[in-house]
Amino acid sequence: MSTLRSIGNRTTVPFGHFLRFALRVMGDVYRLRVMQFFGEVLRQAGILVTGSVLIVLGLVFILGLQCGIEGAYGARAVGAPSVSGAFTALCDLREVTPYAFGYMMAAKVGTGIVAELGSMRISDEIDALEVMGFDSLLYLCATRLLGMWMVLPFVYIAAVAFGFVGSYIAVVNQIGEVSAGGYFQIFWQFQNPVDLLYSAIKGMLMATMVVLVGCYYGYYASGGPVGVGTATAKSMVVNIFGIHAIGMVGTQLFWGGNARAPIGG
């Protein structure tokens, strides 16, 4: 019984702590208190665009190529190379782009935030902010969250496009068993704007979670330079859990009861 209680305390207490932190940061954004540091918000958005976007798009592109070759070989196996567009449409838009986006956001942006905030915490810069009368949570975490929210929807659309281009290159140029027109006809039939919306919801939820987890682990880092490294590694574990949970629940919720494919009645 005591073991059970200790396991419970080890997992639920930090989770509750994290939830309270996340709600406070989101509340700061929602009540527009963050607008007093709007310059910092824009700076964080700019750092995201110049520093991370290309790498995120790179992973999506590589996995788009992957979807393309699997789709092309799979469609050839059933004797209908022209339907590889159906496979890549489902694979790119609904599943692989959100996952690749989430993974790379966690790897590049999430751990970057932990490293940055953690080193500020252990060199007492956050305490210095508090002494100067700044609300450090507002200045450091809420500005980052709003900065991400301003930029990421556009980045996500760009990521979807990169995945599509990757699949197109793999199916039409590399394997080359279907013409561009034949590929696009099936490809566009198997998706519609609602799918894009659902996919973007999944991607945005993952990205929001990644930023909040990154801020949490960085803001409460302790234990010197070594502690920053450990916190960075730990945040990655939490992110991997969260991304898969969001992906699985999202898929079940959005497409579980309805195939949303143009076949039959």
Add this chain to the structure above:
Amino acid sequence: MLRAVGERTFLPLREFIETIGSMGVLTGKTLTSAVRPPYPYGKEFVTQFLFAVRLCWFPMIVASVAFTYGPSGVQAANFLNLFGAIDRLGGLFIVAVVREFAPLVCAIVMAGVAGTAICADLGARKIREELDALQVLGVDPIKNLVVPRFLALMLVTGMFNVYAVIFGTFGGMLVTVTNGAPLGPFFATYFTNATPTELWGSLLKTVMFGAIIAIVCCYKGLTAKGGAEGVGRAVNQAVVISFLGIGAFNYVFTQTLLATHPELTLVR
């Protein structure tokens, strides 16, 4: 002006190429000191192996069930249901899970969980100057620290691939049952489509993933610098480079395997 533009463009590129080259050198050194006697790394190998297993087993199960339940489970089952051919899901799972998603999930979890921990550990030792102290004592850090981690990660990643396949298949069973279909046809098409080539391809791929992750994370840990921010930044770069390396290698390997083994692309 022109020179400034040139430097801004080519300096990061040169840095990138230098990093790749140094990682290649580290790979060579690791391989040679792994096979050349003496072999002092046995105990450390066992410790690292258990460390990676303990850290990764639970994220692994969650990730592989989630990843196969969503993409290759729900989406594929929806698609097949429209044709009334839900029994073909098993055959699809061989393609999707054994060839593609199990190795990918395996590599992502190993890089994100074990790789980051190894990088943070080595980076902490580096900035506390423990590695320099080891060298002064005449202990070779590559032979005693990198080689056991390299071998352990290769073994663990390959081993976990089997578990990822098993739990991925469990995800497929879950989808079949939620669609109200019997499990018998699922397993029938699963086993008629399974080939040994598929399995060894999957295992070889994950072992190579393990090697990539170990080299990248050890390299970034060993070259961590810059005090407080250094270790965090090293972990950040290590996981980014690992993910990109995994994606690139996955593409090349799958393409080569499919092109050289046409029997993989038959539907039975």
